[in-house]
Amino acid sequence: MSENRPRSTPAPAAAPPAEALLEIVDLTLRLPGAARPVLDSVSLTVAPGEVVALVGESGSGKSTTAKAALGLFPAGAVASGSVRFDGTEVLGLTGERLRAHRADGVALVHQDPRAALNPVRRVGDFLVERGAGRAEAVELLASVGIADPERRVRQRPHEMSGGMLQRVVIAGALAARPRLLLADEATSALDVTTQADILALLRTLRAEHGLGLLFITHDLHLAAAYSDRVYVMYAGRVVESRTASALFTAPAHPYTRGLLTCSPTLGDTLTPLRPIPGRPPSLSDTFPGCPFVERCAEAEPTCETWSPRPVPLPDGGAAACAFVNTEPGLSPVFTAVGNRPAGRMGSPLLERSRELGDGWAQTQADGADADEVNHA
Numbered sequence: 148m149s150e151n152r153p154r155s156t157p158a159p160a161a162a163p164p165a166e167a168l169l170e171i172v173d174l175t176l177r178l179p180g181a182a183r184p185v186l187d188s189v190s191l192t193v194a195p196g197e198v199v200a201l202v203g204e205s206g207s208g209k210s211t212t213a214k215a216a217l218g219l220f221p222a223g224a225v226a227s228g229s230v231r232f233d234g235t236e237v238l239g240l241t242g243e244r245l246r247a248h249r250a251d252g253v254a255l256v257h258q259d260p261r262a263a264l265n266p267v268r269r270v271g272d273f274l275v276e277r278g279a280g281r282a283e284a285v286e287l288l289a290s291v292g293i294a295d296p297e298r299r300v301r302q303r304p305h306e307m308s309g310g311m312l313q314r315v316v317i318a319g320a321l322a323a324r325p326r327l328l329l330a331d332e333a334t335s336a337l338d339v340t341t342q343a344d345i346l347a348l349l350r351t352l353r354a355e356h357g358l359g360l361l362f363i364t365h366d367l368h369l370a371a372a373y374s375d376r377v378y379v380m381y382a383g384r385v386v387e388s389r390t391a392s393a394l395f396t397a398p399a400h401p402y403t404r405g406l407l408t409c410s411p412t413l414g415d416t417l418t419p420l421r422p423i424p425g426r427p428p429s430l431s432d433t434f435p436g437c438p439f440v441e442r443c444a445e446a447e448p449t450c451e452t453w454s455p456r457p458v459p460l461p462d463g464g465a466a467a468c469a470f471v472n473t474e475p476g477l478s479p480v481f482t483a484v485g486n487r488p489a490g491r492m493g494s495p496l497l498e499r500s501r502e503l504g505d506g507w508a509q510t511q512a513d514g515a516d517a518d519e520v521n522h523a
């Protein structure tokens with residue numbers, strides 16, 4: 148092993164708390180006419196009281212993954228794997244049981260609060276429609292930080308700001324007393340101050356209500372700042388899963404590093420921004436090897452033909468790259484250009500990485516409910 152590889156900063160274990168509220172295992176979702184799966188062996192967990200972020204560029208499969216938690220799939224989709232909520236398999240749910248799951252356990256908050264609210268109805272009516280009593284509607288508004296809730300509850304959406312409306316939508320989501328909140332780009336349309344306020348509110352709510360929160364964003368800095376753990380998605384696959392702090396300290400996947408260096412950090416005027424070249428793949432693109440190979444500055448010939456699957460990292464996270472370092476005590480950042488031992492191709496490390504990848508994928512598959520479910 149080369150001696151000049153950086154030592155890792157010890158990171159907290161990335162393993163989630165033992166009891167997962169949402170547990171997605173090896174979820175693969177195919178759409179009619181698409182050349183590759185929309186979701187390809189996606190596995191993730193969210194525990195009660197945990198904030199988990201799902202990050203990636205447009206089209207990477209974030210929303211489709213989140214909707215799977217609701218048992219919501221595109222028409223004609225064929226799904227395999229497992230989506231368990233509180234121990235119940237969601238993939239096979241239909242009819243009344245599916246409706247009960249959607250109404251009861253999981254709530255979804257979207258980007259645009261105005262789309263969720265009827266412009267001619269009062270805010271209080273919106274909350275009552277979601278199961279709150281009149282008095283509770285006022286309490287709910289207060290609980291999401293809206294001042295003068297007795298007056299606000301009688302107002303219509305046009306009388307409120309975007310940030311206030313997003314608080315109303317969150318209050319509406321809480322009315323059903325969910326255990327899991329899916330926030331799909333819920334702050335993207337807001338100015339930065341309001342965005343910070345809403346994210347702080349979501350963190351408070353998860354602590355007060357023991358909510359699990361799956362926070363979907365394309366902004367990795369935001370994800371890492373507000374989440375306990377982060378899953379990075381690319382082309383329908385999870386390419387890295389780490390604690391937020393480990394992700395910032397030593398991102399293991401070249402795509403994660405690309406996301407970190409292509410967006411600005413507050414106060415950092417020295418580090419140049421480096422956009423990731425090219426575009427994310429579409430559903431008509433297929434990959435014999437790594438899906439990121441065409442955009443990866445660190446790719447080697449083997450990446451064209453060998454498809455990496457997540458390998459466990461010593462800190463409890465995982466990354467899907469042929470050259471990720473899985474050895475304890477060393478940084479997973481093994482692939483930085485200039486940091487590679489000569490002639491590393493075909494090295495024992497690569498072989499080990501392959502072994503671990505296959506073994507790990509198999510373990511995941513063994514734990515999954517392999518029923519094929521067609522959601523027409």
Ligand SMILES: Nc1ncnc2c1ncn2[C@@H]1O[C@H](COP(=O)(O)OP(=O)(O)OP(=O)(O)O)[C@@H](O)[C@H]1O
Nearest residue numbers: 178185204205206207208209210211212221222430
């Ligand atoms: N109902 C559908 N019919 C056809 N294709 C779909 C459908 N839903 C999603 N897709 C496709 O699946 C892929 C993943 O979409 P998804 O919305 O999950 O990505 P995303 O990462 O959430 O992107 P964005 O940030 O733009 O919302 C995209 O290529 C999208 O076009």
